[in-house]
Amino acid sequence: MQFKTAGVIGAGAWGTALAQVAGWAGLDVLLQAREPEVVESIHARRVNEAFLPGIVLDDHVSVTADLADLGACDLILAVPPAQHMRSTLAAFAAHHRPGVPVVLCSKGIERGSLKLMTEVLAETLPDAPAAVLSGPSFAAEVARGLPSAVTLACADEALGEELMWTLSAPGFRPYLATDLIGAEVGGAIKNVLAIACGMSEGRGLGRSAHAALITRGFAEMTRMGVALGGQAETVAGLCGLGDLVLTCSSPQSRNMSLGLALGQGQTVEQALAGKRSVAEGYESAPAVRELAAKMGVDMPISLAVAALLNGETTVAAVIDNLLSRPLKVERH
Numbered sequence: 001m002q003f004k005t006a007g008v009i010g011a012g013a014w015g016t017a018l019a020q021v022a023g024w025a026g027l028d029v030l031l032q033a034r035e036p037e038v039v040e041s042i043h044a045r046r047v048n049e050a051f052l053p054g055i056v057l058d059d060h061v062s063v064t065a066d067l068a069d070l071g072a073c074d075l076i077l078a079v080p081p082a083q084h085m086r087s088t089l090a091a092f093a094a095h096h097r098p099g100v101p102v103v104l105c106s107k108g109i110e111r112g113s114l115k116l117m118t119e120v121l122a123e124t125l126p127d128a129p130a131a132v133l134s135g136p137s138f139a140a141e142v143a144r145g146l147p148s149a150v151t152l153a154c155a156d157e158a159l160g161e162e163l164m165w166t167l168s169a170p171g172f173r174p175y176l177a178t179d180l181i182g183a184e185v186g187g188a189i190k191n192v193l194a195i196a197c198g199m200s201e202g203r204g205l206g207r208s209a210h211a212a213l214i215t216r217g218f219a220e221m222t223r224m225g226v227a228l229g230g231q232a233e234t235v236a237g238l239c240g241l242g243d244l245v246l247t248c249s250s251p252q253s254r255n256m257s258l259g260l261a262l263g264q265g266q267t268v269e270q271a272l273a274g275k276r277s278v279a280e281g282y283e284s285a286p287a288v289r290e291l292a293a294k295m296g297v298d299m300p301i302s303l304a305v306a307a308l309l310n311g312e313t314t315v316a317a318v319i320d321n322l323l324s325r326p327l328k329v330e331r332h
């Protein structure tokens with residue numbers, strides 16, 4: 001095996017779960033945490049009590065506060081919230097060795113620049129071969145060893161295959177793809193759509209509305225993926241449709257539970273109050289809306305969520321507007 005050590009940047013729930021998986025896969029893993037209490041809790045008790053409570057970490061996983069320590073690793077997994085990807089990678093740039101691959105594991109579109117995470121990586125670490133790991137995977141389930149499958153996309157097929165084998169572990173199955181854009185778009189947009197599904201659930205609109213939102217949301221996601229140069233087949237895989245189904249189906253999802261709270265009458269501020277974990281749909285919704293306008297892509301559900309989160313409309317008006325759109329041919 002080419003890779004013996006992995007550095008994981010970001011010790012939120014997902015970074016910690018992926019460190020666990022990489023440890024099970026036999027890599028020596030160095031997990032970088034920003035919060036001193038996370039470093040202390042993993043050192044003292046082998047548990048990330050702030051972000052992934054109740055999971056005892058594999059012996060192959062160690063923790064550091066210092067990004068510089070990851071400079072010696074053979075492979076980097078980048079797992080900060082998407083809006084912090086640029087600053088995080090920029091801080092790591094002085095320690096990155098050219099040629100060391102970076103697997104992007106965050107789901108979102110950068111506000112302002114409207115860029116995908118691969119574009120952010122290309123601008124901050126131009127010497128890093130890029131891969132994207134994305135798919136239906138709740139950190140708390142993956143870290144307990146429950147079965148899951150994700151897309152692992154890498155333009156370099158040989159490297160992708162190496163990464164696929166390197167990051168596979170009992171119960172954790174990466175499936176290979178070469179289409180990075182398709183792999184990224186689904187993960188970013190499903191978070192916005194999950195807020196809509198949560199809203200529908202919170203309002204008691206029923207299972208039929210839920211299925212309609214998933215299906216028409218998938219059409220939006222596919223249109224945007226193709227407009228950005230991705231392939232519809234990739235979006236129909238684990239990283240797109242698979243993740244949309246998961247995130248729209250469980251209150252375990254931070255995005256769906258945000259929508260649920262809004263549907264039940266809470267304000268955005270109330271629904272997000274006191275939350276330390278990230279709801280990426282809330283963060284990416286404005287970027288998705290701007291990107292849709294820029295690319296001329298029809299995304300009514302995502303736009304409605306963005307307007308609601310921005311205080312421009314109400315849940316009742318969103319429902320009315322979506323239900324009074326002109327009828328049309330399904331495949332458009």
Ligand SMILES: NC(=O)c1ccc[n+]([C@@H]2O[C@H](COP(=O)([O-])OP(=O)(O)OC[C@H]3O[C@@H](n4cnc5c(N)ncnc54)[C@H](O)[C@@H]3O)[C@@H](O)[C@H]2O)c1
Binds near residue numbers: 011013034108
């Ligand atoms: N949790 C999951 O089940 C899961 C699964 C798949 C993908 N993801 C994706 O992983 C990414 C990280 O999410 P998570 O669930 O691990 O996070 P989390 O909600 O558990 O934790 C928040 C994270 O944000 C970090 N953070 C806060 N402020 C920061 C700053 N200024 N700069 C850099 N980092 C900062 C914290 O250190 C912490 O790591 C997201 O894009 C998410 O969509 C999450």
Ligand SMILES: O=P(O)(O)OC[C@H](O)CO
Binds near residue numbers: 138194252256
């Ligand atoms: O809790 P969420 O909504 O961020 O979803 C977590 C993962 O992205 C599901 O695949």
